[in-house]
Amino acid sequence: MLRPLLVLPSAQRNQLLHTLELGLEVQHKAVSRLLGIHRNTVTHRITRCFRLVGLDRHHVMSKVVVSAALKIIAVHGYDDTGTDPASDFTEMMTAPDMRSWAEAFLEPLKDVGGDLLLTLGAWLENNTDAEHTAASMSTSPAAVRAHLRSATPLMQHEVAPGLVADQTPDGDEHGLSALRPLTFALYASTGLPAIPAALRATP
Template sequence: MRHASAGRTPLVPLLPHAEAGTWARALLRPLGSTPRVTLDITRLAVTFPRSAVARLLDISRNTVSHHLGRVETTLGLDLGEVRTRAALDLAFCLAGGQPDGGFGTECGRPEPTLDELFRTEPAHAWAREFLRPLQDTRGRDLYATLRAWIDANTDAQRTARHLGLSRNTVRAHLRAAEHLLSRDLLTTGSGIHDLVHALHITGLRPVD
């Protein structure tokens, strides 16, 4: 069956190709004249902390922030928001890292929304499989923490206050969830983006 291990495979190939390409290109289109170095820094910074990007590229953190500020202004988005970074990373993946994405031009075709892409059955199958390890009693506690953590923009202290837990307990839940989901949630953004997408998808009604 195609989706038997969907939660352990990338989401990108499961999205409708033409529609996903149209969505990605629409989101990235304002960056068409942006210098390549700015795009490269942004592509890294949606997944890794700014300090890590600075070390990797041997530039200052202020330089990284300057490039990201240009992108934020151009797109009208806040890259400090985890859901924004997840959406932008998905768009870069769909477009091969470039604003035009090599998808060509659809004449008169309406631009789909991310919600429309995520309402497809393959996306729902992927999200269900991704979150399946959290279905037992212990997992449900972790699920509540993960949802609150994303709602708190991955701020463990805010999550702890919201749930009435200690910050150490929240981090222990995150480490346990990492093991169950086979995703890195505390070091890089890729696992967090998968979690953001899975929670987004399961919160939508699938297309009949």
């Protein structure tokens, strides 16, 4: 999946990978300060990375899968003559151990009732946009945001960092540290949010 990015000349590849790794974890404004570059440059580099691998940077599952692939590469390295380390993502996420972890992770949410899990799943399917989530569920954005806030103490971390009153942060500004485990757990348990078509087509 990441091969088009990883086979770039080393200086260019390293610059893009470093910006991408940071940009998937913290807000772009913070990345720009850390790297000493303009915020627009951060966004441009990240957009280029996603275009190279054929994925949409606005799509939550795309960002989660890319971040997982980057972490796998950081630990295991990458052989450009071998198998893409993210190509068996679906198999990895549906393994029995992963399903068991997902069930345990989501258990506190299940105890509250199905509505909370449904809301979280729809929120991720709608790329963390509360307005679109509300429309897809025939409810109000305020109700969606209330559910997001109620999930925080149950999961022992903030599901939507920066969520205050009736505002949600821009989807591009979500760090994945909170979203990644929730997205993995829901996918392993329910198959949603869906994996992007471009990734499903990867051998």
